[in-house]
Amino acid sequence: MPTNFDTAFLDTMPANVAVQFFDRVATSPDSEAFRFPRGEAWESVTWKQVGEKVEALAAGLIALGVQPEQRVGIASGTRYEWILADLAVMCAAGATTTVYPSTNAEDTVYILADSESHVVFAEDDEQLKKLTDHRAELPHVSKVVTFDGATDGDWIISLDDLAQLGAAKLAEQPDVVRTTSDAISPDQLATLIYTSGTTGRPKGVRLRHKSWVFEGEAIRVQNILDETDLQFLWLPMAHSFGKVLLSAQLACGFASAVDGRVDKIVDNCAAVKPTFMGAAPRIFEKAYGRIQTMQAAEGGAKEKIFHKAFEVGLKVEQLKREGKSVPLPLKVQHGLFDKLVFSKVRERFGGRVRFFISGAAALNREIAEWFNAAGIVILEGYGMTENSAGGTVNHPDENRIGTVGRALPGAEVKIGEGDEVLLRGPHVMEGYHNLPEETHKALDADGWLHTGDKGSLDADGFLTITGRIKELFKTSGGKYIAPPAIESKFKAICPYASQFMVFGSEKNYVVALVTLDPDAMVGWAAENGMEGQSYTELVRSDAVKTMVAGYVDELNTKLNRWETIKKWELLDHDLTVESGELTPSMKVKRNVVEGNHKAVIDSMYA
Structure with a gap:
């Protein structure tokens, strides 16, 4: 190791x-x-x-x-x-x-x-x-x-x-x-x-x-x-x-x-047959959602086999992580499911992928474990433009899902005041162009880059990121909420989700704005007698609202009482780079979304 x-x-x-x-x-x-x-x-x-x-x-x-x-x-x-x-x-x-x-x-x-x-x-x-x-x-x-x-x-x-x-x-x-x-x-x-x-x-x-x-x-x-x-x-x-x-x-x-x-990403992977690829979590969320909805559409015995395969795959991976041996009957079952199910999942990405590298935003742990069970390793890393992108990354031989790995060889990471993640090494920027005051705020006298991210280090030096310090908010009841953790949970539960954005700073309960994946909704519409309807018509329908409500209820069972989503609204469009609501690396510009939909958010507190 x-x-x-x-x-x-x-x-x-x-x-x-x-x-x-x-x-x-x-x-x-x-x-x-x-x-x-x-x-x-x-x-x-x-x-x-x-x-x-x-x-x-x-x-x-x-x-x-x-x-x-x-x-x-x-x-x-x-x-x-x-x-x-x-x-x-x-x-x-x-x-x-x-x-x-x-x-x-x-x-x-x-x-x-x-x-x-x-x-x-x-x-x-x-x-x-x-x-x-x-x-x-x-x-x-x-x-x-x-x-x-x-x-x-x-x-x-x-x-x-x-x-x-x-x-x-x-x-x-x-x-x-x-x-x-x-x-x-x-x-x-x-x-x-x-x-x-x-x-x-x-x-x-x-x-x-x-x-x-x-x-x-x-x-x-x-x-x-x-x-x-x-x-x-x-x-x-x-x-x-x-x-x-x-x-x-x-x-x-x-x-x-x-x-x-x-x-063209998935089609290109099938044609090119790469051994690795870097991607933002949104790509894995979309692929996961697509595979889930395809299986649900097939239904019957195939769907049962699919779910049983992942039950076995997740169990095997858990035993391996705990350093325990896999019992022979489970090993045999796993081998069978690998041929029947997992190999087909791998084939979608060309069949040769040794690992993916995920960065630019937080990856949901359940989605990472799901891919891992199928034999597709996702190595999560962490960094920002200010340190040339790579600060920490997991290694194929020592991949701790839920963490973003250890500091790159020759670089350092530590936790500063207020649990802020600090980075130091040859990868750290010279500063901001023509902005000496901003540079002074970001880089301290000892060369540490103040990232603005909240995190923790375990005894072996693996870093876990909780979220942007600016994005964490406190409810009027004094409880801290980390939106990314809740948002990624919803995407792991709902295969039709595109974005799920949580708000509630200084309010007495938490609300959410929801957007659905237009591609996934085409399939949903076909299966639910609503083929040919536009995205806007679909999200305004009672049938879709009932479907989303079911997933929100399921999410709430996995949250602390003060984190639960009391009200939510479906937007009539998905977020895009063109609308200015997503960065080109597919990160949500939270304050832009909040500003654009302030009236909708306020109405949930009216």
Whole structure:
């Protein structure tokens, strides 16, 4: 069982991400690096091919005058070209500034202006429009490079145009990119990520080269991943979770299949057959709900076998966790159910998954145990943009469900005043861009990052997160409520749930806003004689309200008396990134939801 990993790697890490990348190209030139969809098929490239492309693009950026630490924006969804652009920026000694494609024009312009980005990669015409409509507000942007959009031969050029500029530069100065890369210091700015701030303007988090290199190396030394693995990468690359998986790839050398279309995740897993994937809990909740509702629809003997299988699977896993042996009859039963039931669950994700990594929000324990029983391990980790995404993570050989694992090798975690989780190590940010006061609040004199999360450490150093300190509230009766714990319980009980949001600060009872999963409700409607009705019509129907009431009643049996949900309301729409109620990593912006639906919440206390 892993306990303490050797931290000698801290003294031998590559100096920067560019060197780390070129080292990987030299070590694995003919191995597959990436695959990505082209029409219906998947195209594959080797590390050598990626190296040549990145070098040409980096030389193009140098030809455009990009200076060390100068910001270069990327406004695009997750795709192979995003990764090429990001690597090129870092190999040219620039600093990638990330913009989600769903960010509105006003915030996009704010981020690019505040960061003083000189060049911007824009995915398509939709992203280009945000820039062309506000060109006067972007005085620093000298050039825009588009992946798929229309060029104008002047301000806006294509990715191929940039590569040609680079080829000409390399013909003049063959070593220009390598010389530039070698000169980057570990403390140099690599990335400026604007947190999607649940309040006010987004804040730019300054992350150094050494932080990303450390994240990758700290994963490599744990021997979790190697060159034989295949990742499916769909997470937003504008988010630190997506970026940290790229760092791990450079350090470990596995290949990644890249496609950012969220609606294609399960289909892509079946086609690509990955060995691992990072995801937000919402993906596991949706998959769990879908499998549950499909079984319920089949009914009869199949449904009975399904439930019996999980009863046995959960029992076996519990015995293993307690260090007890599994009795032979149970072992035989488990083997049978593995063939009949669990293998089919695994097959939905391609059949080769060794583990998933869950982050960005809290994962419900029952859902984690359910997947575990099916032979799909979910390793929960914890971190934030301010510490380059990875602070702690569970290990396949020592996975404590319900915790977010131990600190990464070479990093530290401790519990501070008010049970606040504090992190320290090479992964911690330099500070917030142009916000010295905010930096001072987040980083103390000893280098500890104050996360704003409440948590506890067990005797073996495994961290458990209770919730955001700001999200915990007290009822008028003086009882503390941790909304995420209640909310994730409901999602484990109700397979039709999308979001469940709990409120009740300074009130005498707790209420909830509920949204249902539109995809799951299509199936429910078909089974309940309401086929063809819109989502809004369904949630307004008495039949759906009765169904949800049953699940809320079941939830209340699992809660303390003061936590029980006294009243609840179904919203007539699900929360989306576009509505501004979810972050691109699928976290609920609680205060936005509360503000948008204040009248509904207030009416439950009237």
